[in-house]
Amino acid sequence: MSDLATYDRISRFNHWLIAAAVIFMLFFGFYLAYGDLPREAKGSLIGIHKAIGVLVLCYGLWRVAWRLVQGFPAGIPGMPKWQERASKAVHWALLAGVVLMPLSGLVASVFRGRPVDVFGWFAIPALAEIPWLAGLGGAVHGWTAIALSLLVAAHMAAALRHHFIDHDGTLVRMVSGRHATAKG
Numbered sequence: 001m002s003d004l005a006t007y008d009r010i011s012r013f014n015h016w017l018i019a020a021a022v023i024f025m026l027f028f029g030f031y032l033a034y035g036d037l038p039r040e041a042k043g044s045l046i047g048i049h050k051a052i053g054v055l056v057l058c059y060g061l062w063r064v065a066w067r068l069v070q071g072f073p074a075g076i077p078g079m080p081k082w083q084e085r086a087s088k089a090v091h092w093a094l095l096a097g098v099v100l101m102p103l104s105g106l107v108a109s110v111f112r113g114r115p116v117d118v119f120g121w122f123a124i125p126a127l128a129e130i131p132w133l134a135g136l137g138g139a140v141h142g143w144t145a146i147a148l149s150l151l152v153a154a155h156m157a158a159a160l161r162h163h164f165i166d167h168d169g170t171l172v173r174m175v176s177g178r179h180a181t182a183k184g
């Protein structure tokens with residue numbers, strides 16, 4: 001798709017910032033949904049979850065746009081074709097998750113008639129009460145959370161495998177931007 005050999009500084013910063021935010025938000029969300037929280041604590045924590053989620057959506061849109069404009073670097077030299085295809089598919093799915101996850105949460109909220117206050121900085125107003133749309137948003141939020149968690153686990157395992165077993169430059173080019181070689 002492109003003749004880039006590695007990730008530029010902005011791509012690396014965007015990757016790690018959004019990766020940390022998404023992993024944190026997945027834990028946060030599952031804790032809200034399945035943790036044993038008293039009602040009042042849960043209410044204010046949901047407010048914080050929603051506010052951070054909206055910020056992740058704003059930054060995530062720019063992060064995804066930057067990747068689309070830059071394109072993906074080619075796989076490292078010598079990588080089997082199937083591995084290159086599989087990693088590309090996972091990367092596209094992760095990019096979709098970065099947008100779909102917060103967007104579905106937002107749809108669930110605003111069409112349940114609930115505004116989202118982003119730390120008093122700005123607010124997204126409640127749009128209308130459309131129960132089926134709010135329900136759909138909630139369902140997509142829940143199922144995407146499970147799919148994304150599995151994808152992130154596979155993605156992390158692949159990155160570690162490249163580094164510690166294959167000893168190639170895949171992880172290094174996302175950490176330092178050094179050009180990937182077959183033997184890192």
Ligand code: HEM
Binds near residue numbers: 027049104109
């Ligand atoms: C990167 C962004 C986000 C991630 C990774 C994330 C993740 C999660 C997860 C894992 C859950 C529990 C799964 C479930 O619903 O069954 C959850 C619940 C929820 N999320 Fe998010 N979320 C994000 C953004 C948002 C946003 C932007 C909103 C709304 C503006 C939102 C609103 C909610 C609500 C209301 C719940 C249900 C909590 C409950 O009552 O149990 N989320 N989220």
Ligand code: HEM
Binds near residue numbers: 160170172
């Ligand atoms: C500790 C966790 C993570 C590690 C170690 C990691 C590692 C990596 C590495 C080494 C690459 C480069 C792969 C290549 O050049 O072929 C990469 C790319 C990528 N990663 Fe991660 N990653 C992590 C978490 C995440 C998370 C949570 C997401 C998204 C939710 C994500 C999304 C992506 C995407 C979309 C790419 C393709 C390039 C880009 O657009 O940045 N990663 N990751």
